[in-house]
Amino acid sequence: MSSGLEDQPPAGRPMRAIERPRVDPRGLLGQVIAGRYRIEDLIGEGGMGAVYRAQHTGMKKRLAVKVLHPEMLGLNEAVERFEREAIAGAHIEHPNVAAASDFGRLDDGSYFLVLELLEGEHLRSIINRGPLPVPRALRIAQQIAHALRAVHKLGIVHRDLKPDNVMLARRERESDVVKILDFGIAKVPVNALAATRPGLVNPLTKTGMAYGTPEYMAPEQALGEEIDGRVDLYALGVMLYEMLSGARPFDAESRVQLLGMVASKPAPRLSERFPLLGVPPRVEAITMRLLEKSKDARFATADEVIAALDEALAALDRAANKPAEVEMQRAAIGEAATIYALNPVPANPTSMPTARPPMMRRGQPLTLLAASGLLLIAGLVITAVSLRNKAALDALEDAAQPTPIVDAGAPDVQATAAADAAPAPPPEPARPNKATPDELEDAQAKGAPALAALAERYGSDPAVLEALVVAYAKEKASYKQAVRTTRxxxxxxxxxxxxxxxxxxxxxxxxxxxxxxxxxxxxxxxxxxxxxxxxxxxxxxxxxxxxxxxxxxxxxxxxxxxxxxxxxxxxxxxxxxxxxxxxxxxxxxxxxxxxxxxxxxxxxxxxxxxxxxxxxxxxxxxxxxxxxxxxxxxxxxxxxxxx
Incomplete structure (x- = not known):
């Protein structure tokens, strides 16, 4: 269960808590708060608050209750984040968004928020274990896109979409059920806020302020420009990139460096940065379009993303079914080849007509030649299967491996016979395959060029190759040769x-x-x-x-x-x-x-x-x-x- 309580405030606005003694969050265990929620267990704790597993005393339903730390009282930003999450969660009715059902204050003045209780694992934990299989990554991205479609239709922009705020919940027969969490810094329409609490101090929509997590910010978001739902689509692109590769497009040691890279540099392509992963081109294209610098070059809506992901998944399904068809074809040809192999016969057929090779015209496509070859092979195999008699199999073997007829008295044959009869020349003396200790020591003293020359003579001598690796690794200009020689x-x-x-x-x-x-x-x-x-x-x-x-x-x-x-x-x-x-x-x-x-x-x-x-x-x-x-x-x- 995600706490959604960040230790870091949104960029551009420092948050300072009131100095007061820290209260042990376990003090609420066993208590009934707001007259109806019995606190059963502490799920997690963050810098701003704690999350508990609770049960509604009347409905006997288990829920998650998030409580703001008492020392945060008086911090308007923290309270407004709570309320913003409650408003968004109450208005968005979608199976891929965690629902909020209650918000209020406790007797000591602490604020609480009641959320849907989720059992599962954060997407962050799953990514930390390594790249996900492509179909799984696409299905997770697909559910996130469906949730964003519902969110954006209400005019809400999440603004802090990241793997820490995505839970993969478990249900009876389902896994990887996406739940988007923490709308604490979401951009929510003013009229929706006013309907719930008129006079809200800070709607978090000021131009020039950057809110969110830098690694997942869109360029316009990092620059504090006006934003819309496309910043969430960019964040989805970062998460899809991360699910496929295990790494984010950009990382830097400082926040300033990172935001500069996000705002100015194109995201590195998966195929260039991680060639061993073999991400399908169609999937890479979707990911890179989500990560376009210009918001106008990205997908315009979550609907467009969903359509693209649907097509990519369908293509993967089709590709997965092709091997079965190929295996069926191979099995049929294999059966025919087995029949042929089990009937060995002498050559010199007389009953099969000679087949002429197809003539190729200048400029004729090679695929046509390949198709002709396949037809010829198929015809031969079918003939072998249908004509089980010895003469037909004789003919098939001859067609596959023609035997030339020569005159035994021809000069070439006589010369070959004479050569066979002559005594074999004595074998050449074996050359040493290892360098002597003196040779190796002398080459090491002279450096990499001398060792490279020695390796030319003794290419399979491990001692020489090892010495050459060490010599190459001493100079950056020779690093490529060091890798090649090590291999x-x-x-x-x-x-x-x-x-x-x-x-x-x-x-x-x-x-x-x-x-x-x-x-x-x-x-x-x-x-x-x-x-x-x-x-x-x-x-x-x-x-x-x-x-x-x-x-x-x-x-x-x-x-x-x-x-x-x-x-x-x-x-x-x-x-x-x-x-x-x-x-x-x-x-x-x-x-x-x-x-x-x-x-x-x-x-x-x-x-x-x-x-x-x-x-x-x-x-x-x-x-x-x-x-x-x-x-x-x-x-x-x-x-x-x-x-």
Whole structure:
């Protein structure tokens, strides 16, 4: 269940809470609030408030109740966000939007909001596990687009659409039921606001102010310009990009840099940035159109997006059915070929007429030639099946493999016979395939050119190739040769994937210029066995690694092919790394068995009980309730590792 309570205020408007003692949110457990909602459990807590599981005492219906922290009282912005979410949730009746049913104040003055209780998982948690299959990503995007159609028809613009505000709920026989959450900074028509609460102070529609989450802002939104529903469609494009690749189009270390990239740079194409993913061109085209800089170049409405997604899904379904048809055709041809193979016969047929090859006119398409060849093959196969007699099969074999007739007394035949009768020349002495220690040492002293010359002579000598990799990795200008040579080295000596010198060389290249980094990173993912994922993890977590290598390596660690190569210990550490804070406790039992030093490095900081919230006083892992299970997990890993 999403709290929807952000620790960060909307851009351009700082929010300051009233200084007063923090109240323990668990104090409401077991109480009945507003005379009708019994608070049963704490679901989550944010910087502004807490979300509880509750039951309506009269209707016996379970609901979610969001309560603003008492220390936020007097903060108009927070209260208005609550009310805005209530208004939007009450007016939008759509199965893909979380409904709001009540809003009010408690006896202590705290504001509360009653929402539909959802059981499921945030889209953010799912994306963190890796790129989604294309059909699943499209179906999720399709439901979001349907919700946006209903939202935009009411003149509401969500303005903060992101994976954290999308829940994939579970129902009896359904999964991935999209629910859009948190309309706290939505742009809601003034008349709708006035009908509920005349005189609302801040409708959040001021020109020049940027509201939303920077990574998902449309360019016009980032620039504080007038907005409409197309900013939500842009955010949908960012989420679709992220679902397909595991990465956002833009990321930067500072908010200013990020907003500058959003406003000025075109989004990088999926096919260029992530060629290994194989995103279908039609799907990429939809994604890139949603991410157009100019709002006029994007889809105009959610209806247009829905139509495009429907077509893309239909194309995927058609493509999925084609292999079955091909297999049927292959089976038929295979049966005919089997009949032919089981009836071997001598050559020299006399009963089948000679077939002339088709004549090609200048400029005739090659497809016509291919079609003629297929017809000829089909005719031969059908003949083999229907004419089971020996003579017909003789003829088919002769048509497929003609046997030339020669004169035994011809000069060429006599010369061949004489050559066969002559004694064979003595074999040449075998050439050495490895360099001597002196040769290798001398070449290493002279540098990469001498080692390259030595590799020309001893191309399969792992020692020479390894020395050349190390030499190439010392100069950025030679990084491409380093990757190429490493690939060749691993072909002749796969065990070199665990050689420290080779590992250091590839990590150095991977952290180098972008035009060569990709080659080293993909080599780790495809050519270095179980050691490759370990090196990718090192790129993600080690200090001093650039932003692009971290992001690219992190994406590959989500790839199913790469995960199949990884060790259980590596998978454990990476899954813990990308898990949402409150989901990490679900991995404790597995960590006790599979965790290593990398897992310990992620678990031990969780023992700290401060560091989050507006004043950095809140517990980042409050959902753990106590640290007993965490300490037991750490102790079990250390005992197993002998620490």
């Amino acid at each position: 060749k080295l691993l072909e002749v000596a796969p065990e070199k994937a665990t050689d420290p010198d080779v590992e250091r060389a590839m990590l150095m290249v991977a952290n180098g210029p972008l035009d060569t980094a990709d080659g080293a990173i993909e080599l780790m993912a495809t050519n270095m066995g179980s050691r490759g994922p370990d090196l990718l993890y090192e790129l993600v977590t080690a200090p001093g690694i650039g932003k692009y290598p971290k992001e690219r390596a992190g994406t590959l660690l989500k790839d199913p092919v790469v995960r199949r190569l990884a060790t259980p210990a590596l998978l454990m550490a990476n899954d813990l790394r990308v898990a949402a804070p409150c989901s990490r406790k679900d991995l404790f039992d597995r960590a006790k068995v599979e965790g290593d030093a990398r897992t310990l490095g992620l678990l031990k900081p969780m023992l700290v009980t401060k560091g989050c919230g507006m004043f950095r006083r809140s517990d980042c892992f409050a959902c753990l309730k106590n640290r007993a299970e965490l300490r037991a997990t750490i102790d079990a890993i250390e005992k197993r590792l002998g620490k």
